[in-house]
Amino acid sequence: MSDRVLVGDVGGTNVRFALAEKRGGKIEIDEFAKLAGDNFETFDDALRQYLEDTGLNPKRACFAMAGPVRDGEVMLTNRNWHVSAKRLCSQYDFDDIQIINDFTAMARSVPEHSSDYFEEILPGEEIPDLPVIVAGPGTGFGVATLFPLGDDAWRVLTGEGGHIAYAPRDTIEFDVASVLMREQGYVSNELVASGMGLEYVHSAFCEVFGREMEDISPQAMRQRADAGDEMFDQLIAMRAKAVMGAVGDLALANGALGGVVLAGGVTERIVDYLRRPDAIARFRERGPMSGYLANCPVRLMHDPEAPLIGAAAYYAQETLW
Known part of the structure; x- marks a missing residue:
C-alpha cells in the first residue's frame, strides 16, 4: 500500500479517484471510481464515500482540482467547494497531500502517453x-x-x-x-x-x-x-x-x-x-x-x-x- 498514491481529478461535473502505482517505470492506475459532484455537498464528502466504498487507507495523495491553487488550498471555479490539503490530512490521517490545478495534471500526463x-x-x-x-x-x-x-x-x-x-x-x-x-x-x-x-x-x-x-x-x-x-x-x-x-x-x-x-x-x-x-x-x-x-x-x-x-x-x- 505504501507504494501507491491516491489520485483524484475534480472538475465542475465529476470527481474521479484511483490508486496510482509505478510498474516497470510506467504509471498504472486501479481502484478507479467516478462520482457525480452534484451528489455531494463538499469534496471531503466525496473522498469519504470513495474511501468507505473501497476500504482503502492511503497515506499519500495528489488531487487535481479545477480552480486556482494557492498554499495547498483551492476554491473550485465551477463548483462551490473549498478544499484544503491541511484539513484533509487531519481528517483522514494522510501523511502528505498535494493539491494541483487540473490542467497541471492534464499537461503533465502528455509525456506519459504514447x-x-x-x-x-x-x-x-x-x-x-x-x-x-x-x-x-x-x-x-x-x-x-x-x-x-x-x-x-x-x-x-x-x-x-x-x-x-x-x-x-x-x-x-x-x-x-x-x-x-x-x-x-x-x-x-x-x-x-x-x-x-x-x-x-x-x-x-x-x-x-x-x-x-x-x-x-x-x-x-x-x-x-x-x-x-x-x-x-x-x-x-x-x-x-x-x-x-x-x-x-x-x-x-x-x-x-x-x-x-x-x-x-x-x-x-x-x-x-x-x-x-x-x-x-x-x-x-x-x-x-x-x-x-x-x-x-x-x-x-x-x-x-x-x-x-x-x-x-x-x-x-x-x-x-
Missing part, C-alpha cells in the same frame, strides 16, 4: 525542447504550458488562461458577443466554448436569429446542426473557432512550437468542426506572424484517465516517489 492516444487535428512538426500548450474546454476551459527540462523531467505552468477575453472575428460572432457582453459583462473564451457557458451562448444565438429559446441538450443541438439547422451549425462553429483562436493566441504568446495538445470533453465532441477551414484559419492566420504557426501541430488527446496519470506523474517528480 502516440496511440493522440488524434491529429492539424499536421505539423514539433520542435523538441520548446514549450507545448495543453488546453481545451470541458465544463470550464483549462490551459497549461508544458516545459521540457531534460532527462524526462517536465515543468508545468498554469494560470486561468481560459478566462482570457474572447475575440470575435465575423459578423455573427460580433452580434452574439454583444448580447453576451450585455448579459454577462465580461466575455471569456470559457464562456463561449465551455459547457458552463453553453446556455448563455444558446440564448444569445436565439436572440440574434430571432428564435425562441428551448430546452435542448448539447447532443440534440449537434443533431440539429447535422440536419442542416443553420443556427446550431453556426453555434458549434463559433465554439470551435473560439478554441482554435485561443490556443493559437497561447502558442504565439508562449513560443509553443513544441505543439498544441487539445483536451476536454467539449473538444472531443466538436473535433470535426475544429478541422473546418475557418477554424484552422483562426489558429494560423496571424497577420505578419502567420508563418510562425504554419507548421505548429495540433493534436487531440483521448484518455479520460489522463489527469489521474498526470497527477501521479507530478507527484512522482516533485516528491521523488
Whole structure:
C-alpha cells in the first residue's frame, strides 16, 4: 500500500479517484471510481464515500482540482467547494497531500502517453525542447504550458488562461458577443466554448436569429446542426473557432512550437468542426506572424484517465516517489 498514491481529478461535473502505482517505470492506475459532484455537498464528502466504498487507507495523495491553487488550498471555479490539503490530512490521517490545478495534471500526463492516444487535428512538426500548450474546454476551459527540462523531467505552468477575453472575428460572432457582453459583462473564451457557458451562448444565438429559446441538450443541438439547422451549425462553429483562436493566441504568446495538445470533453465532441477551414484559419492566420504557426501541430488527446496519470506523474517528480 505504501507504494501507491491516491489520485483524484475534480472538475465542475465529476470527481474521479484511483490508486496510482509505478510498474516497470510506467504509471498504472486501479481502484478507479467516478462520482457525480452534484451528489455531494463538499469534496471531503466525496473522498469519504470513495474511501468507505473501497476500504482503502492511503497515506499519500495528489488531487487535481479545477480552480486556482494557492498554499495547498483551492476554491473550485465551477463548483462551490473549498478544499484544503491541511484539513484533509487531519481528517483522514494522510501523511502528505498535494493539491494541483487540473490542467497541471492534464499537461503533465502528455509525456506519459504514447502516440496511440493522440488524434491529429492539424499536421505539423514539433520542435523538441520548446514549450507545448495543453488546453481545451470541458465544463470550464483549462490551459497549461508544458516545459521540457531534460532527462524526462517536465515543468508545468498554469494560470486561468481560459478566462482570457474572447475575440470575435465575423459578423455573427460580433452580434452574439454583444448580447453576451450585455448579459454577462465580461466575455471569456470559457464562456463561449465551455459547457458552463453553453446556455448563455444558446440564448444569445436565439436572440440574434430571432428564435425562441428551448430546452435542448448539447447532443440534440449537434443533431440539429447535422440536419442542416443553420443556427446550431453556426453555434458549434463559433465554439470551435473560439478554441482554435485561443490556443493559437497561447502558442504565439508562449513560443509553443513544441505543439498544441487539445483536451476536454467539449473538444472531443466538436473535433470535426475544429478541422473546418475557418477554424484552422483562426489558429494560423496571424497577420505578419502567420508563418510562425504554419507548421505548429495540433493534436487531440483521448484518455479520460489522463489527469489521474498526470497527477501521479507530478507527484512522482516533485516528491521523488
